[in-house]
Amino acid sequence: MRRSGVVKFPNSVQLFKFCQKVLTDQKNAKVHDQEVGGILNFNPSDCSHWKRGEKNVKSVFALAKLAERLSLEVSLIHDIASGHSRLEEAYYEYRESQTYQSCIKRALEGGIEALNSARKNVEEFVEQIHEKAEFTTPPLYLPEILRLFPFVTIQPMEMMDKLSRILRKKPGQYAIHFCKGELKPQTRMSIANDLARIVFEGERHRFEALGPEKSHLLGFEEISFTANLLVPKTMLLEEMAKIDTRRNILSELATMFWVPKSLVGFQLQDIIRSGQKMPVALDEGRTRKGPNIQDTEQDLPRV
Numbered sequence: 001m002r003r004s005g006v007v008k009f010p011n012s013v014q015l016f017k018f019c020q021k022v023l024t025d026q027k028n029a030k031v032h033d034q035e036v037g038g039i040l041n042f043n044p045s046d047c048s049h050w051k052r053g054e055k056n057v058k059s060v061f062a063l064a065k066l067a068e069r070l071s072l073e074v075s076l077i078h079d080i081a082s083g084h085s086r087l088e089e090a091y092y093e094y095r096e097s098q099t100y101q102s103c104i105k106r107a108l109e110g111g112i113e114a115l116n117s118a119r120k121n122v123e124e125f126v127e128q129i130h131e132k133a134e135f136t137t138p139p140l141y142l143p144e145i146l147r148l149f150p151f152v153t154i155q156p157m158e159m160m161d162k163l164s165r166i167l168r169k170k171p172g173q174y175a176i177h178f179c180k181g182e183l184k185p186q187t188r189m190s191i192a193n194d195l196a197r198i199v200f201e202g203e204r205h206r207f208e209a210l211g212p213e214k215s216h217l218l219g220f221e222e223i224s225f226t227a228n229l230l231v232p233k234t235m236l237l238e239e240m241a242k243i244d245t246r247r248n249i250l251s252e253l254a255t256m257f258w259v260p261k262s263l264v265g266f267q268l269q270d271i272i273r274s275g276q277k278m279p280v281a282l283d284e285g286r287t288r289k290g291p292n293i294q295d296t297e298q299d300l301p302r303v
Contacts, residue, residue, distance in 0.1 A: 012055060128209075159177065
């Protein structure tokens with residue numbers, strides 16, 4: 001007879017469900033419980049205990065094995081196992097990482113010059129937004145930005161399926177509903193993504209600087225907007241130069257900018273892709289106490 005009551009290890013339940021969702025995505029087919037347990041060589045009994053939260057899966061070896069089998073960043077698995085990320089937040093971050101890859105690949109279909117031009121337009125557009133909002137120190141507070149877009153409002157709601165969603169109230173007027181409760185980095189990113197969709201897809205005609213829409217660049221433009229809005233590159237490099245190299249660089253930066261680590265990873269890799277160099281002052285600072293962005297590349301999330 002199954003015991004009722006409070007789940008003993010709720011984080012393990014979240015971890016099991018997350019692994020099952022990711023495995024289902026990757027196989028594009030229904031995944032049985034034992035297929036998840038099989039990653040850790042669990043027998044059916046152990047697998048059942050894990051799924052019900054009666055077995056705590058948290059050893060570094062088990063988490064590393066899950067990350068390797070599912071081609072995920074170990075840090076994402078650790079965040080779920082430690083309770084820092086819920087299932088919805090971790091799955092959102094996983095899906096966004098998949099989106100990064102497909103959007104960059106699609107954008108490159110038009111050639112590197114077109115991608116560089118789109119990147120430059122978006123960065124200049126976001127820089128103007130930051131200047132109007134007088135944003136100088138991370139993290140960015142979204143209400144200060146959204147007041148510059150009077151046709152968009154935000155409202156917390158009881159939501160189960162998404163971290164945020166767009167509601168079109170009437171032509172040219174939108175509301176972004178987001179998951180009620182503690183505002184997590186993934187939810188902030190989701191709200192910024194929704195704002196990007198509204199600006200670049202629904203109301204692009206309001207902003208001449210963005211130019212005409214090009215379907216193969218649209219996804220990259222929206223990701224670039226979100227990344228530069230929440231994690232401006234210049235500010236990112238400045239903060240990066242100050243970080244003690246003995247610390248986890250991505251975690252420190254993600255906490256500082258109040259964003260998921262995957263978004264910081266995207267920005268750092270985009271700096272590398274664009275061939276942007278660190279300013280001399282930053283490079284001198286790095287030799288004293290900060291990391292080199294090239295040295296950090298091997299530790300970036302896969303995007």
